[in-house]
Amino acid sequence: MSTDPPGFELPLRLLMGFRVIIEELHAELARQGHPGLRPMHGFVMQAVGTRGTTAAELGRRLGVSKQAAGKTIDTLMKAGYLERGTDPADARRKVVQLTARGSDALVRSARIFDELRARWAETLGADRLRALEDDLRRVTPPDPFRLDVPGWLGTP
Amino acid sequence: MSTDPPGFELPLRLLMGFRVIIEELHAELARQGHPGLRPMHGFVMQAVGTRGTTAAELGRRLGVSKQAAGKTIDTLMKAGYLERGTDPADARRKVVQLTARGSDALVRSARIFDELRARWAETLGADRLRALEDDLRRVTPPDPFRLDVPGWLGTP
DNA sequence: CCATTTCGACAACCACGTTGTCTATCTTAG
């Protein structure tokens, strides 16, 4: 039998797999009229969703401070992906929502993700890919969000 | 047969898998006398290796600018993991090397990584884990380094 | 009705990345 690889390879491969997908997603998004979109932006728009949300709520959902969420919202607003409105029922809240452009980016992202997954299925075989996903589900927390996606490399 | 999951789950699971391992590694490292170590630091020390290197060389190996590499070296030096020497054969070069503390951290990291991998093997079965690693190798670039590990979330 | 909580904004700071510029030093070509 062959010997096991050193333990440090596994996390490296997981990260590289993530990066490969994310980079191809954004290359394709750029081709489809959304250059300038950053990986983080996809997570944020996904978290904003079609119902809209507020900075504080978004921060909670993403696991970052409301200030950080607010800054990101500003960036996405300047880029034309989000717009801010007011809540007639609560004058403190400023609801952010996806613009048409934001929705377009989200729809395209979903399609591209599916295509990339299909490419992996071709390479690995549908069964192996499904097994890979099943295995990953067994060793990772169930909640698909709550990835304080940046931050884990940064501050303690 | 069951239906395929949406394509966006795969990258998420890959990232979460990476994070789970890295977080457990650093929790254990903290317990073993190395709190304050950041994920990035492990990559850098691994890239420095036992032979030592220079800022420019390190930048090339990691895929970042020499200035960025230099700053990281400064941080690791202040934390006592690296030390700077001079190269008698080339007065421009300032060779950085692991201190005893740096080597200790690297040795402990390797052992912890192996232990974490063994835990995954218990959960998934040794065969499935090996298959998972094989599959990831087939869809990611061969070179284990050259992960400009931070940066892919940040600047274009 | 007032105390508490929550929301959003602002400021200061840190980590990590980038480019650009500068000097010192090594290397190579004429």
Added chain:
DNA sequence: CTAAGATAGACAACGTGGTTGTCGAAATGG
């Protein structure tokens, strides 16, 4: 052997994304 070019490292300015802390305005609950 020297002049020109490449390379190492330092320094500055800036961008992004994150953190705390503070603050006023608005909602809520005893």
